[in-house]
Amino acid sequence: MRRYVAALLVLAAATAAGAGLYTVYANDRDYARLIADGDRALAAEQPFQALEAYSGAIGLRPDSMVAHLKRGITYHDRGELTAAVKDLRRAADLDPTATVPAELLGDTNLALERYERAAERYQAYLALDDRTARVWYKLGLARYRAGAPVHATDALRQAVSLDKTLAEAHYLLGLCLRDQGQLDLAQASLDTAIRLEPALTGPREALAGVYAAADDHPHAIDQLAALAALDPSRPERVVALGLAHARSRRHEAAVVTLSRAVERFPDEPQVYAALGRVWLESAEATRDRVALKKAVEALTAAASHSDASSETLTDLGRAHQLGGDTAAAERALRQATTRLPVRPDAFLDLAALATRGGRAQEARDALLRYAMLIGESEPIGGVATQIATLSITLGEPRVALRWIERAEDETGASLALQALRRRAKATSLLTSPAPSWGRAGHATHRPKS
DSSP: OHHHHHHHHHHHHHHHHHHHHHHHHHHHHHHHHHHHHHHHHHHTTOHHHHHHHHHHHHHHOTTOHHHHHHHHHHHHHTTOHHHHHHHHHHHHHHOTTOHHHHHHHHHHHHHTTOHHHHHHHHHHHHHHOOOOHHHHHHHHHHHHHTTOHHHHHHHHHHHHHHOTTOHHHHHHHHHHHHHTTOHHHHHHHHHHHHHHOTTOSHHHHHHHHHHHHTTOHHHHHHHHHHHHHHOTTOHHHHHHHHHHHHHTTOHHHHHHHHHHHHHHOTTOHHHHHHHHHHHHHHHHHHOOHHHHHHHHHHHHHHHTSTTOOHHHHHHHHHHHHHTTOHHHHHHHHHHHTTSSSOOTHHHHHHHHHHHHTTOHHHHHHHHHHHHHHHTTSSOOHHHHHHHHHHHHHTTOHHHHHHHHHHHHHHHOOOHHHHHHHHHHHHHHHHHSOOEEEOTTSOEEEOOOO
16 A cells, blocks of 8 residues: 555656746747747847847747847847846846847947946947947947047047058047147047048048137038038038138138039028128228129028028128118118027127117117026126116116126236226216205205105
8 A cells, every 4th residue: 555655646747847947948939939939030020020020939948048138139139228228138147148138238328328337338349348348439439428538539449550551430539639629630530530531421520520610621521521522411511611712811712612502502591691791891991892792692592581690680781881871771680689599799799789889778789688698608708898888878877886896807907997987976876865964964865855
């Protein structure tokens, strides 16, 4: 009897073990099938089915790094970045020695503009494998976008030392060096990027800016000309080239470039605005009536568009003012002050017109708005003096004294400001209430009515 019972127990244990082994086998088979189904669905561009299959695999094996990684990649490719981060983070936690989850997690955080987190993930990758130029570049990009160009520079130098053909790394390194004021080194890096990838426009734009900052206008113009040739359908490229000619005092080249642009892009207001500005600058410098007429024509064409900028309308106001048409000038300038972003000079020109017209209140209001827009970005000692003078005219000496102090803070004391201060104080005495005599013979001020 005992032998019979023991045999039954052995048989039961064997059956249970067999059932357990079969369950494991079945789970493994189903897991492998679901992963394969997900891969086939992705190959057939069926992401929903892929996500369902990978989710089923995760249900069978919650600790599967591969299933979490594949689902995270699918979420990333669909633009569902928050969901992607969760899966990729889980994959990285399940296998801290795997580099793929670390890089993809960095990429996803970079796309989410979580730059510091992206940098941390790239650093985790590089702790495992520091010979991958691509990841050093991504680390530099994350640091640069986080506002740390100095630290980005170190990573990018590692990238280009590992792969000298990585044009994007040379380009970004040039931007970092430019931001640190190292223009010669920035120029060299940007030149390298252009040599490696001549069709890239970003390095040429940056290099043109570097040359302009160094007052090397001929080389800046060369880069802008190349950009215009690379992007012939973009009018802003031609505009930038024409205005660069104007800044380097190549007036004829600027006019020719922008006149051709008008012919190619007859419906683009920015082209007319640029041509008008070039003619206006020429008219202001030479008092040439022909140049002024052409400036007004081009700027009027630009201003006729509903989306005309404050800059265009300000230039049109200046052109009318130069031609003596103060009414048209004032109309254009008032329009300019309603378009955002407002060009601060519009308020200066309005103030000048109001002052000549004897409208002191309007003139001061315009100057105050100009000062508010400029803030501390530029010195406004001369404007402060004008505001003080107009405030005295308006009978507001205390306001005048505040702006005299502002002018002295910027330009220092001068005989003219001292005289203006005396005028303000004299006006203050004139506008103070007249004293009356009390019972004890002391002067008292009459209360205001």
